Amino acid sequence: MFLTHLSLKNYRNYESETIEFANNVNIILGENAQGKTNMMEAIYVLAMAKSHRTTNDKDLIRWDEDYAKIEGKAMKKMGRYRLNLLFQKKEKKRNATILNSSD
Numbered sequence: 001m002f003l004t005h006l007s008l009k010n011y012r013n014y015e016s017e018t019i020e021f022a023n024n025v026n027i028i029l030g031e032n033a034q035g036k037t038n039m040m041e042a043i044y045v046l047a048m049a050k051s052h053r054t055t056n057d058k059d060l061i062r063w064d065e066d067y068a069k070i071e072g073k074a075m076k077k078m079g080r081y082r083l084n085l086l087f088q089k090k091e092k093k094r095n096a097t098i099l100n101s102s103d
């Protein structure tokens with residue numbers, strides 16, 4: 001599976017960010033505490049529906065916000081998929097959807 005697109009809303013230190021990945025190697029560069037590890041964590045969370053860094057989903061939500069959203073577009077042999085994950089402070093359960101997509 002190849003992740004072509006990642007969109008973060010209120011995820012850790014990201015207020016709103018969209019990343020389009022290149023076809024080959026992608027290099028994530030940035031100063032300390034800019035959010036490189038957070039971005040990698042978001043990809044893991046999108047794949048596993050849980051973090052490897054915390055057992056508390058609320059840690060993933062940007063401080064002072066009520067929810068965090070991760071959206072991804074992925075390409076597999078069989079086609080394209082849209083992956084969505086929503087974490088809400090007031091909800092214990094995560095909300096996840098995987099949709100077949102034509103774009």
Ligand SMILES: Nc1ncnc2c1ncn2[C@@H]1O[C@H](COP(=O)(O)OP(=O)(O)OP(=O)(O)O)[C@@H](O)[C@H]1O
Nearest residue numbers: 012013031032033034035036037038059061062063
């Ligand atoms: N829930 C949150 N809301 C807002 N900011 C957060 C949240 N969780 C973590 N942060 C912030 O994210 C930043 C750290 O991001 P991250 O660990 O991804 O940085 P990094 O680019 O990997 O840094 P380094 O080069 O030191 O590894 C810190 O400033 C931290 O305070």
Ligand SMILES: [Mg+2]
Nearest residue numbers: 033036037038
């Ligand atoms: Mg780091």
